[in-house]
Amino acid sequence: MRNFDLLEPKTVTEACRMLDDGEDVRPVSGGTALLILVKQGLLRPRTLVNLKKLEGANAITRDEAGAVRIEAMATIHQVETSPVVREHLPVLAAACHQVANIRIRHLATIGGNLAHGDHQSDPPGVLVALDAEVELSGTRGTRAMKLADFLLGTYETALEPGEMVTAVTVPPVRGRLVSDYLKFTTGSSEERPCAGITALVRLEGDRPVEARLAVGAVAARPLLLCETDPTEGALPRMAERASEEIDPIPDLRGSAEYKRHLVRVLGRRALAAAWKEACP
Ligand SMILES: Cc1cc2nc3c(=O)[nH]c(=O)nc-3n(C[C@H](O)[C@H](O)[C@H](O)COP(=O)(O)OP(=O)(O)OC[C@H]3O[C@@H](n4cnc5c(N)ncnc54)[C@H](O)[C@@H]3O)c2cc1C
Numbered sequence: 001m002r003n004f005d006l007l008e009p010k011t012v013t014e015a016c017r018m019l020d021d022g023e024d025v026r027p028v029s030g031g032t033a034l035l036i037l038v039k040q041g042l043l044r045p046r047t048l049v050n051l052k053k054l055e056g057a058n059a060i061t062r063d064e065a066g067a068v069r070i071e072a073m074a075t076i077h078q079v080e081t082s083p084v085v086r087e088h089l090p091v092l093a094a095a096c097h098q099v100a101n102i103r104i105r106h107l108a109t110i111g112g113n114l115a116h117g118d119h120q121s122d123p124p125g126v127l128v129a130l131d132a133e134v135e136l137s138g139t140r141g142t143r144a145m146k147l148a149d150f151l152l153g154t155y156e157t158a159l160e161p162g163e164m165v166t167a168v169t170v171p172p173v174r175g176r177l178v179s180d181y182l183k184f185t186t187g188s189s190e191e192r193p194c195a196g197i198t199a200l201v202r203l204e205g206d207r208p209v210e211a212r213l214a215v216g217a218v219a220a221r222p223l224l225l226c227e228t229d230p231t232e233g234a235l236p237r238m239a240e241r242a243s244e245e246i247d248p249i250p251d252l253r254g255s256a257e258y259k260r261h262l263v264r265v266l267g268r269r270a271l272a273a274a275w276k277e278a279c280p
Helices: 012-019 034-039 076-081 083-088 090-097 102-107 110-116 123-129 232-245 256-278
Strands: 005-007 025-028 047-050 060-062 068-071 133-138 141-146 151-153 164-170 176-184 195-204 207-216 223-228
Touching: 012 025, 012 047, 012 133, 012 164, 025 034, 060 083, 068 083, 076 083, 076 090, 076 102, 076 110, 083 090, 090 123, 090 176, 090 195, 110 123, 110 164, 123 195, 123 207, 176 256, 195 256, 207 232, 207 256, 223 232, 232 256
Parallel strands: 005 047, 025 047
Antiparallel strands: 060 068, 068 164, 133 141, 133 164, 176 195, 195 207, 207 223
């Protein structure tokens, strides 16, 4: 096994400078994904830049307009237990609560989860349903983009060499959101999801004005369907459409046909649960 250098920047500017020093330099956050790849010999970084010591890089805040900003170093456990997330984005707290087990959740970060780009993850689908943006920083500056555009495929993201994820932001919600997240695994509940389904119903006053269905973990990228002025009767059709439009990746957890079936069944269930709460 080859040795590597471990750098420990204190600021984002310092970290970006270190990351911009060639291809063999990798950021490490919780290390729950990266260190497995290193141990398996699939990655042989010359230098690891430890982002865990960045000051203030795990804050979770809500601004006056209602946007929720989660700094990239926030652990999955911090997201799951944050009073801001629990009050304003309970569906994200619910999904994070279902990631792996408590030991992993204490180490793994939201930035590491998104940057890793493994499609079999819980947070990306939920965050796409919530229309989240990621903030990326590098030596050439900071840019923001929709998470849906950032996630390009399995282990593929729009990160440029030398860039890091510094935050994820969920824009203010107009009206009120009612939501449901269903995770399905083919093994123990701690496993990576075979499917992660998010259903949202947005209300203005008492009127449902939008329904969203996001399918995560089934295809290389999350699939999002939106319907304006939804009716209860239209929801099963939405789940049906998702199962037709998704391009499932067959694997040990199930065939493409099996996963389509899951999307149809779980999509209906999640939408029905959100609708029941929105329009009792
Ligand atoms: C046993 C086990 C079970 C799991 N189960 C689930 C599950 O049920 N659901 C689920 O969603 N996930 C699951 N995971 C995956 C886990 O959520 C990810 O490993 C974790 O989120 C990655 O975060 P990290 O901070 O540990 O990233 P790291 O391992 O530190 O890094 C991962 C990758 O992202 C890069 N990186 C890290 N931080 C940044 C950054 N800020 N900017 C740019 N690049 C960065 C690294 O260079 C590396 O390529 C499981 C993992 C394990 C080991």
